Amino acid sequence: MTTIRRAELTLPGAPLGPANPLPALCPPAKVHAVSVDERLRETLPLDMRRQLGYRPLRSILPVPVLDGYDRTREDLTLEALILENSRLRVSVLPGLGGRIHSLHHKPTGRELLYTNPVFQPAAFALNGAWFSGGIEWNIGATGHSTLSCAPVHAARVDGPDGTPMLRLWEWERLRDTPFQVDLWLPEDSDFLYAAVRIRNPHEKPVPVYWWSNTAVPEEHRVLAPADEAWHYGYERALNRVPIPELDGTDRSYPLNSPHPADYFYELPDGTRRWIAALDDRGHGLAQASTDRLRGRKLFTWGGSTGGRRWQDWLTEPGTGGYAEIQAGLARTQLEHLRLESEGELSWCEAYGPLSADPVRVHGEDWAAARQEAEARLEEALPRAAVQKAYEQWRQCADTEPGERLATGSGWGALEVLRERLKLPGTPFDESTLDAEQAPWIELAHSGSYPEPRRVTPPGPTLVARHWRNMLETAPAAPLTEYHLGVAQWHAGDFAQAVRSWERGLELAPSVWPLLRCLAVADREAGQLQRAADRYAEAFADLCAERREAEVWTAACAALGREAIETLIAAGRLEQARTVWDGLRPVTRTRGRFRLLEARLLLAEGDKEAARRIFEEGFEVADLSEGSELIAELWAAVSDEPVPARYDFRMRPVREDG
Template identity: 65%
Template sequence: MPTTIRRAVLSLPAAPPGPENPLPALLSPLKQHHLDAAQRAQLPPAMARQVGYGPLRSVLPVRRRDGYSRERTPTDVEAVVIENDRLRATVLPGLGGRVHSLEHKPTGTQLLYRNPVVQPAEFALNGAWFSGGIEWNIGATGHTPLSMAPLHAARVPAPDGGEMLRLWEWERMRDLPFQVDLWLPDDSDFLYVGVRIRNPHDRPAPVYWWSNIAVPESATSRVLAPADEAWRFGYERSLRRVPVPHWEGADRTYPLNSEHAADFFYEVPDGERRWIASLDADGRGLVQTSTDLLRGRKLFVWGAGRGGRRWQQWLTEPGTPGYAEIQAGLARTQLEHVRLEAEEEFAWLEAYGPLAADPATVHGADWDAARDEVETRLEAALPRADVEQAYAAWRPYADLGPKESLATGSGWGALEVERGRFTLPGTPFDPSTLGEEQAPWLELLRSGSLTPPRQVLPPAPTLVSPYWRDQLETAETGNPHYDRYLAYHLGVARWHAGDRSQAVRSWEQIADGDWPAMRCLAVADQEDGHPERAADRFLSAFDSAREQAREGASWTAAMAALGRETIEALLAVDRADDAATVLEGLRPGIRERGRFRLLRARVLLALGDAVGAREIFDRGFEVDDLREGDEVLTSTWHEIAERLGSGARLPERYEFRMRPE
């Protein structure tokens, strides 16, 4: 059959990602991936520079998405299917452009771990993320904020005369457009993926990219890559060089041979072909390879311990097999960001397909022989020269315009193109995509004034790039109502730029009666080491917001987020009575969420009622937005047990630890 691209609909049990959190995310989201200066000094110089380059201050201007639940219902999910005689790839444009499945038709083999559900969890930089398939991680260390966001999608001509699927969007944290082109040449066993990241600005930008591939995991599955060493990063926050495959008495290329979650970033020597494979007991599975620019290769394991197994269950449904992740990135490790010069681009080609190798050699004790066997079979199936030729053939097609739109992403790219007058062949950001969220900023761009909304609403998104901050700094003033609105957004932009004293000054000018500004001042106090004043300001913001709150998803999201922040700030300064009052002041639908049941247990514990706190755990709850690496369940349980003089073990349902005790 000729290669085809068609629309499809998948019916999957899914929990919606929920509304965006209107409170600006002022703080960095992933502190566990930070290395201090002493740790960086132990790294090779080039690697140390990239680890220290372009750290993420926050996810701004992106907003957090943490209002999802674990209530799944049958949901129709829009998909695009790319198919030839050999492979069938199913892509979800509305969910980050993820390749949901990749089936090898002659053998009926599913090459990826295909999650049977869509269950948001707190893994993306901005919150909601789900597991499985192939995801395209761009932006900064972690899972992209686009994990559960729609991308633009269209048919475009492919280099072989057929068609390919183009996905594109504007990545807002780094302010960069990118595209992903997927196609299947006739009779090919490999899905080709061309990726391009462009920097249209007059300044360099830090860039991050990792293609994240979920593969089936079993006791006999082995991950192979052309390396004798790896950089291991665990949730105890240390990066160290370790040998491959054996380390500390076990062969770590078998994912279940690790007890706890960890990353293994393979040190692929210069000049070696870039590839990584996951093969089962019969020597069969998936291989990924690329042109040389995509230098990094990684294995992520959940581990065989209680915490890793619990996370696997949490992300899918009972009875579903586990998975590991094999990944490919621009740098050695995911702690690094790579400099992209002004008006330049990064581009490369990836290929994904089945591989069959001799199982005795693949699983033998001779690591060199196992690697050579996989590389020899890969060269026979897809020569390295063919990948280079496919890349060269694709490059002129990367600029071709779409033939037919298949899905629509956000309007933010259209706003940036309007602002910068950028010409971006191949990735049109059509003005028709501009919507309500972009309207105030389009007005600021065209008229020089920022108009507040007519309704009483939680904060609207703030744009924070240097260009938009300049627009805010020079915006028209004179109307007191408009000036207060401008001061709030200018404060957020100044904070993001690192000008914190001026940000605080902006918010202090309007804090009287303006709860979003008061909340921002509370966050600033926390960062500056003033927890008592922060608690006072959080409480003031909460009381004011509760008086203004209306019905609607945006207000519910705002009150849930502000309530949580306020309760945690009050508990931090031993004001449990005030924390209990705030908890009771929330709407019942918020109080019944698992996160707030946990907060109730912590409040009771702070009030001296360890028995009541234990009863909450005994009745059972689920913290829908439990963050990767968060140990609050463990610490709360152990404090309760200590108060009660109990040695009871943490129940399995609450066991999410990703590191040794």
């Protein structure tokens, strides 16, 4: 019998901490900004050429940045849901994006995934906090989902042939698209099925992005039915390359790649969609899908110093590294698809054990290796079986959930309530609405955004066109003007956003949120001195009204960091030092602020004091993916090579450093 039950997972971990209260007005870091040689662009398939430039993000609004964590671990107890039959035991974390933490094959006692022994957030998601390991579901836009460390709804559903099915669903806020992931284990099956559906309930097309991301031990060989791949490294250039051998090295072994890189496999039309990672004995994991999920990818940290440092950073030194095998809707993760009004996309995936002849799998003949893997996959899981499972699932995709097992956010309920949407199979109940949605419900019902009853940092801003229209017709009030300006800025109407924030200043009892937005606008417009003025004034106002609550500490840290960076850039070092002194002591001890202090000391000309900060040691918990800031600052304080503990560089290092 297949069963679903609740459980708890306890492991060392760093708590997520509070969200950043400042709206993320600027686009996320351009780690995935693509450079394509014009001669290559002319040879790209038409759909790929079109999708590479389709609807990139303006910002991550309305989602907040998650940067309140550190690297101090304690015993964390995480909610888990266990899906189990006689062959497999699957552990799912509904509080962390529905991540599959473990896929345990009971007959052999093998864990098929790389399971992280710790929970260590790092700044890899579009909105910050992300963690490695297991199988994650990436939806929204290029990068790791903003739901990576967020709760999703979960419930039991009657699945194909009456098999109990675990349904996960949420409202993806970057694109305002509801989605579901249905997981089930047929009785005595060695393979977990995962059926996915993304819907567009709106009147206009939306861009869609999806990649299922599986962590596997990096010592395995990765096989896929392709002879070419699109290589994308942290030089941010896309190139078509042969596989498995590139520059004299077999890149199907993740550790053979000299630097972190993506290899997006070019699967020929009509080819079965699959990817596998097998160890030296020919054992490992295979993932296969129906044809809709066309893309396959290998990500490797490679063998460079920076890549190895990231492995230790995201996991636990001495516990083994990982690579990622992924499956997506497009050829590459640099593309977004167009989903028409009231349309949907759906497909079925399968994950399970694969064993093949190790001599052939690890032989020099690439064609023979992948043919061996595909033949064994067809024996274990025929292509027709995955298609049949998908067709059976379609009959219960709209089945209403039964017992609720976990609760996600109330944002989907807000949109369903506003638009009176009907989304069979994925109910967003009004019972999930909470204090964050309350002012927006009042705006929708009364036409007015409520002013706060007590002094507190502003809540999150909704930026979709319908909410922006409501704010534009609402009675003018400071908080309304603040939210309206954020929504207008997100829409690209920068001048009108500035006018809204300036109007809000006239009557606002709390001016720092508006001044901070105006400072960002000045900075982006190249008005650095005016931005510095406004940041200094905003921070002083915040210090005058801040309280002891966690949200105030988070606001002070976020605003102080932006203010100091801008004041340093403007050459206003005395004011930067004043802001530094105004930070709370607990904030100044965090790694990000130790690094910021080193920058300030260097700007003040005290190179020796800046170097002492490096010698004392610090860890920047929210160091961004691809950031080279630490190495750059080290070069400013020392002529010595970057110490390994500070070397997070993902690109090849030139001889001149």
